Amino acid sequence: MKASSIYALACVGVILVLVSSCSLNDKPNFTIVKSAIGAAAEPSESAALEQLSSWSDALYAAANQSNRQEAYLLLQRIEELAATDDVRKTGTPAGWHAFDLSLQAAKKAMSEKGTTTLWYTEAARLKLASDAVNRPEAPLWLQYEGVLRDDSQRILTAWQSQIEDRAMAAEAAIGIYGEHLDRLEVAALMQRDAGELEAVRERLDYMKEVVKAVGSGQLRHETVNSALDRVNASASALFKDPSDEGEPAVAEAIPPGVTVGQRREGSMQLAEMFIAAFVMGVLGFAGWRKYRGGQEKGIPISRNKFNG
Template identity: 35%
Template sequence: MSGKWTGVWIGLLAGAAALLLLHGAVFASGSAYIGNSEIGSAAEPAQRFRSTANNLYTAVVNGDRSGSYYELVKLAKLAGDRGLRSHGYSAGWAAVDKSLSDAKAALSAGTEPDRLLEAASRLRLAADSLAGGREALWLQYEPLLKEDARQVAIAWTTSGSLAKSAAAARLATLERHWEVIEPAALLSRDPLQAEAMREAVAYSGKLLKASGDPQSAWIIQSFRSVSETADTLFRAEGPEGRNVAEPAVAPPASPIMPGGWMLYTLVPLIAAVLGYAGWSNYRGGQHGVRVHPAKGEPPSHNGVARK
């Protein structure tokens, strides 16, 4: 192949490679824009909702009334977003609205810090359930609820004449733990499953309040009811068959660039032509330069004609 045609081929292939890279860059920027505008727009409200709920909880824990009021107003506004409320079950959003009202009432009264903290805790767990996936905070309460039920059974049988009062104290702990995660459970699980958990906790209370001495069958049934219902609730699928490991609002995925076949086709071809061009030039002499000797005079060993 002559040097002239080699240069032509190199120019053509370099131009093709440049066009391919330009196409990839344009598509990548376009895909990123689409991903951020469509998928990202759904994820951002959930992230802001969770962040604001965390800020509210922190302000309440620190006793910051002005900060609590500011974050509560902001959280209530975010909770009204239609796009955000399209994720999760309506029963869960009703529970969120009630918790917002409870927090507002407690903050206005100024004399119910425990009630305010409980409402802020419910809101924090509920907001986190929308984007937490497998790491959602409310899911960590499964072993806690089961242990509460076990402690109720132990107190019921080992406290002698104070059995019922001791078991009642343990039951109150179980009820508080359930109440704090109920909005999160209602948001991310079928309401019937959350209702079953509420009924299981209430059933333990009914058995405890029954007249007469406690019976072992009742104790076993109480513990089993809470444990089995918790198994179903915490391992169930969320809205639209979403697995527990998947957040309700997923972050945008990285765009996939097409045209991979073009890269696999052109790159070897370009490499082959460039390689041939280099080899062809190298044959002519050292340093890729062919030097023709003067007529009738042999060339020197270093590729330069003597004069």
């Protein structure tokens, strides 16, 4: 074969290799383009969720300062943003329904006098819910697992105390537990089945009735411990990741040995959000004890003064 023929065949081979390489690269290049388009679309959703969380934080701060004008303006912005498709892609229908109800409750309470505590509570619920959809991997509401555990221990301590009115003390502690449960409700519904939250509520209500029944001699003392165990079991199920039957949800999102508070700089925020309810419960019980003591000593106490 002539040298010119060999050279021509070599050229043809090189051309075929180049064409083949180009055709093989067509698909990966298309994939890269699609990925770039998808990445460009994602910021719209994430930015909306970030904005929702930011406004909810500002709403909670305004409520904490009793700034009705700023709070009402933020509520309007949150309501408009929360209605968009980009925001509602995250969370659950039940969660967003509860979110809408909380928004309306806050607006209604804000338009009336003497309702600062009510719209403050709704602001806290909205803050936790917005945080849950914005940071679903480690939401702030999961820290309430420890809070409810402490509440449970407080109920048990009150019930096992030797004071005459231990039933009333236990009921006051149950009330604090219920307030904390109300606080996390909307956030929990964004990530959990509504039945799990309802189970905790039903068992807490049942326990309250058991405490009253035992106090009046209708049930045995041990019944309270059993009812409290059921409350604890339901609460534990609420905080577990639905896709995992082992570890609690907190452990799913955070490495071993690291708490949610370490992962998120939110421990102080949480303290602010539940300590008020605890203090109010303690003061309420202390006021009741003072009223009861006054009755035993025959000291008249004005009902209006006590309620004020």
